Amino acid sequence: MHLRSKKLKLVVSVATFGLLGLTQATSADTLRLLTWGGYAPENVVEMFEKETGHTVEVTKSNNEEMIAKLRATGGGGFDLAQPSQDRIAGPQAEFGIYKPIDLSKIDASQFITSMLEATKGNTTVDGEVYGVPHVWGTSGLVLDTSKAASVKDYTDLCSDDVAGKVSYRLKRPTLIGFAFAMGLDPFAAYGDEAAYTELMEKVEAKLIECKPNVKTYWGGGDELMNLVRSGEVVASMAWDTGGWKLNSDNPDITFVAPASGALGWIDTFVLPAKGKADDAAYAWINFVMQPKVAAMITDAAGNFTASKGADEFVAADLKARYQASFPPEAVDNIKWYPPVPAGLEAIEGGVLDRVKAAN
Amino acid sequence: MREGTRIGFILLVTPLLLWLTLLIVIPHIDMLLISLRERVGVGEYQFSAANYLTFLQEPLYLWTFLRTAVMSVTATLITLLVAFPVAYYIAKMAKGRVKSLLFLLCLVPFWVSELVRTFGWMILLRETGIVSSLLQYLGLVDGPVEMLYNDAAIMTGLVYTSMLFMVVPLITTLGSLDDAVIEAGYDLGGSGPSILREIIIPHAMPGIVSGCIVVFMLSLGNYLTPTMLGGKDSLWFTELIYSQFIVRFNWELGAAFGFVLLFLSSFIVWAMLRLTGQTLEKTMG
Numbered sequence: 001m002h003l004r005s006k007k008l009k010l011v012v013s014v015a016t017f018g019l020l021g022l023t024q025a026t027s028a029d030t031l032r033l034l035t036w037g038g039y040a041p042e043n044v045v046e047m048f049e050k051e052t053g054h055t056v057e058v059t060k061s062n063n064e065e066m067i068a069k070l071r072a073t074g075g076g077g078f079d080l081a082q083p084s085q086d087r088i089a090g091p092q093a094e095f096g097i098y099k100p101i102d103l104s105k106i107d108a109s110q111f112i113t114s115m116l117e118a119t120k121g122n123t124t125v126d127g128e129v130y131g132v133p134h135v136w137g138t139s140g141l142v143l144d145t146s147k148a149a150s151v152k153d154y155t156d157l158c159s160d161d162v163a164g165k166v167s168y169r170l171k172r173p174t175l176i177g178f179a180f181a182m183g184l185d186p187f188a189a190y191g192d193e194a195a196y197t198e199l200m201e202k203v204e205a206k207l208i209e210c211k212p213n214v215k216t217y218w219g220g221g222d223e224l225m226n227l228v229r230s231g232e233v234v235a236s237m238a239w240d241t242g243g244w245k246l247n248s249d250n251p252d253i254t255f256v257a258p259a260s261g262a263l264g265w266i267d268t269f270v271l272p273a274k275g276k277a278d279d280a281a282y283a284w285i286n287f288v289m290q291p292k293v294a295a296m297i298t299d300a301a302g303n304f305t306a307s308k309g310a311d312e313f314v315a316a317d318l319k320a321r322y323q324a325s326f327p328p329e330a331v332d333n334i335k336w337y338p339p340v341p342a343g344l345e346a347i348e349g350g351v352l353d354r355v356k357a358a359n
Numbered sequence: 360m361r362e363g364t365r366i367g368f369i370l371l372v373t374p375l376l377l378w379l380t381l382l383i384v385i386p387h388i389d390m391l392l393i394s395l396r397e398r399v400g401v402g403e404y405q406f407s408a409a410n411y412l413t414f415l416q417e418p419l420y421l422w423t424f425l426r427t428a429v430m431s432v433t434a435t436l437i438t439l440l441v442a443f444p445v446a447y448y449i450a451k452m453a454k455g456r457v458k459s460l461l462f463l464l465c466l467v468p469f470w471v472s473e474l475v476r477t478f479g480w481m482i483l484l485r486e487t488g489i490v491s492s493l494l495q496y497l498g499l500v501d502g503p504v505e506m507l508y509n510d511a512a513i514m515t516g517l518v519y520t521s522m523l524f525m526v527v528p529l530i531t532t533l534g535s536l537d538d539a540v541i542e543a544g545y546d547l548g549g550s551g552p553s554i555l556r557e558i559i560i561p562h563a564m565p566g567i568v569s570g571c572i573v574v575f576m577l578s579l580g581n582y583l584t585p586t587m588l589g590g591k592d593s594l595w596f597t598e599l600i601y602s603q604f605i606v607r608f609n610w611e612l613g614a615a616f617g618f619v620l621l622f623l624s625s626f627i628v629w630a631m632l633r634l635t636g637q638t639l640e641k642t643m644g
Contacts, residue, residue, distance in 0.1 A: 068605045091608070093401050170591075171606070216508045216590030230487040232505075342401050349607040357419050357594055 028053040029277035031284055034066055034081040038301030048287050054280040063087055070097040075273025080281040085266045086337035088123040088131045094342045099271045100128035105282040110289040115306040122339050131268035133306035138262035138334055139173050142243040146252040148235040153259040154181035157235055158210035167227055168237035170217040172348050173263055178203050180260040187338050197347050204351045208358040241302030244321040257330040264334040394614035410615035427596040431578035434517040438525045438574050446529035465526050477587045480516050508590030516584040521577050525570040532566030568637050572628055579624050
């Protein structure tokens, strides 16, 4: 009799602890974050985990891989992803890999209003908003100003002054950048496949003509850093942060906004269709958009965020580099990527393949 | 007793069958289905052979495949030429600890990943790299020389990467050749070249063939080495597949390319076996 009651107590206590464990599990989730390098720095993750009790698993990736990964699982495997705002509407219409964002769970007052509205507009499919902005930046020219002062725009990369000392990526930003530098407007032709094909053919001819000038097409940021740091490349098409990072090592090298306008991108927050920890995802968004936390991300990634008021917490040298590269008129001249319609990648893909194959 | 061996057989074969069906057969069937559909509108697909037609009609893709195949065959032959003397020395001339040591030296580069090995070559060959600096220091050249980003660099990388896979089967087959047979050849008045041609190579043939098949397949399917060392002119077929899948979101064409690669590479291996009068059974046996 006595023994039995002891057993019963044990069972009850085990069950209670088990239940406690379960309730704990529902309030503290694991947030599987699919993001870019530098967007979820160690110290921010630590602060978030301490404050909310959620744990964060970070996977670093890039635009194309993010979409490919989500497409392979039908939008599963991750709870929050960060593709660029121009890559949301197209893949959503085509593959249905995201779920709409519940804007009531997001503290809109922390966002720069114009950027939030623009992103919402660009990521709307069938009346539902799929993305909110996080980090923004531009791509333009990274130059060694002591050796490549003549380069003012993308097309100048093809001039004889810098022959054999040029590098760019063989990806869509290069096509778009060259098109603008050639006086064309690729964004206006986005909706018209025939016109876009014709425009891209001109860009293709230019890139093939330019190919002997190119040392190599760079693939990753570190590869480019090595090329520029060693002096093998003096002019390149690259991201602003790359230029600023190199600037801190060698004051001659810096980021220059090209005459035809730097290309502006905004990386967003989206919820993958089969994400399981939405609450943790919303908590993360609201957490990192606080001005002080956003400034920590800016220090780690080198790019500014859509967080209102974060600028004043950012390190002074980064701010100085930003202001040197972007005088006010260059900021106004930034060409922001509109959403890429589904199917355009196939046209661009053909062009890139042919450029790669040309001699 | 019979019941026992049956259960043993089933237990042994189950992991293999599971492995084959779950990881090889089912994904390939899925890939085949993907490759046989065409995108007609947003999220709409229909059954068609358009992707395979694209491969045949666009000279660029055909040309890239040819280039990849020819380069891989060349890499295989160079690897064989380099590896054969090495393997012969290790199997026949070296004895005892020297033998183990030499074999270990062949293995050591494979303790680091392919990425690191390829990056090592980039450090050596680049314009501001070691070889270029050394040549300038010795006064052999005036300015920096760029040795990266060309076919020769790709070839060097491929041969280096696949050396081990040629050396190991060669050592195994050459090791089984009785020294007495070679001595008998000399006693009967054979010269060095004739013994190599009449005795050693015929004996080593299974090793040569299996080594060549492995090296050829590895080179053909290599992605990293051609992309990193080849730079702007790399143009490798696997690179096309990668970019179709990941960069273009065009899984249909990527899957078709995958199948084309599978069939054409199998065909090349088969044709090579026929040409040299070898069979797969002899090689494996």
